[in-house]
Amino acid sequence: MATGRLAGKNAVITGAAGGIGLETSILFAKEGANVLMSDISAEALEKALAKVKQLVPGAGRVEVLKCDVSKESEVKAMVDAVDAWGGLDILFNNAGIMHAKDDDAVNTPEAIWDLTQNINVKGVWFGCKHAVLSLRRNKKTRASIINTASVVALMGAATPQLAYTTSKGAVLALTRELAMVHAREGFRFNSLCPAPLNTPLLQDWLGDDQAKRNRREVHFPGGRFGEAIEQAHAVVFLASDEASFVNGHDFAVDGGLTKAYVTAE
Numbered sequence: 001m002a003t004g005r006l007a008g009k010n011a012v013i014t015g016a017a018g019g020i021g022l023e024t025s026i027l028f029a030k031e032g033a034n035v036l037m038s039d040i041s042a043e044a045l046e047k048a049l050a051k052v053k054q055l056v057p058g059a060g061r062v063e064v065l066k067c068d069v070s071k072e073s074e075v076k077a078m079v080d081a082v083d084a085w086g087g088l089d090i091l092f093n094n095a096g097i098m099h100a101k102d103d104d105a106v107n108t109p110e111a112i113w114d115l116t117q118n119i120n121v122k123g124v125w126f127g128c129k130h131a132v133l134s135l136r137r138n139k140k141t142r143a144s145i146i147n148t149a150s151v152v153a154l155m156g157a158a159t160p161q162l163a164y165t166t167s168k169g170a171v172l173a174l175t176r177e178l179a180m181v182h183a184r185e186g187f188r189f190n191s192l193c194p195a196p197l198n199t200p201l202l203q204d205w206l207g208d209d210q211a212k213r214n215r216r217e218v219h220f221p222g223g224r225f226g227e228a229i230e231q232a233h234a235v236v237f238l239a240s241d242e243a244s245f246v247n248g249h250d251f252a253v254d255g256g257l258t259k260a261y262v263t264a265e
């Protein structure tokens, strides 16, 4: 018999082979959930699964499924796969990209705009759509859907990434509306808004350029970037019944970044 804050719940996580998705998969498994980890990269998924099994030897059901969230048929297959487990209880729509060629209004290529919206927005819509269909089909009266947005959906960033910023604003808006529309069915929808994290991508890019690093760290009241696991802990809360009255929220996990008044000195 599973124990933990998510005991017996069936969870699907997209982008589960990446930073936030993998840390969340580990914590969900530790908290007693059955977890279907999905990602566009089958190879990365296998490595991620091995890590979960190594770190959580007593985990319940943990499986992987390749899924490109921008393709509706694949998202449907992913959500429907847990019907055999008793049906979906938790969906973490977390997969997202920020393309290197994403830029300002003048320089963002249209193909990059479309690619970003297809994954970051349409992927979240497809996930929510098939979650609602699954929850109704399986006669669920409570469920939690968490969609990953970003602090750039809440405040302006001076480094241009217009397609990404637009996509995350859309995630906030669609999540909020779904939260209202489905509240009386017991389905909760919340957005997670992470601040920039201490991921290999960012750290490799910053390298040992201290000035570049300082320019960013100064915006954090605590003087540091966030860690993926700090996002994962928040997702466990939003997914659990402890958050039963938390709905339609823009849940910022940002070390206070969005509340900071920053001065040069």
Ligand code: NAD
Pocket: 014, 015, 016, 017, 018, 019, 020, 021, 038, 039, 040, 041, 044, 067, 068, 069, 070, 094, 095, 096, 097, 098, 119, 148, 149, 150, 151, 193, 194, 195, 196, 197, 198, 199
């Ligand atoms: P990550 O790149 O480590 O993980 C993202 C995962 O999504 C990868 O495993 C990738 O293979 C997968 N993916 C990409 N395209 C996909 C697709 N079409 N279908 C399915 N999977 C796909 O990044 P992360 O930092 O863990 O980011 C997770 C989420 O958090 C993203 O939505 C991102 O925009 C958001 N976010 C990240 C930060 C940050 O600083 N890392 C800050 C704010 C928001």
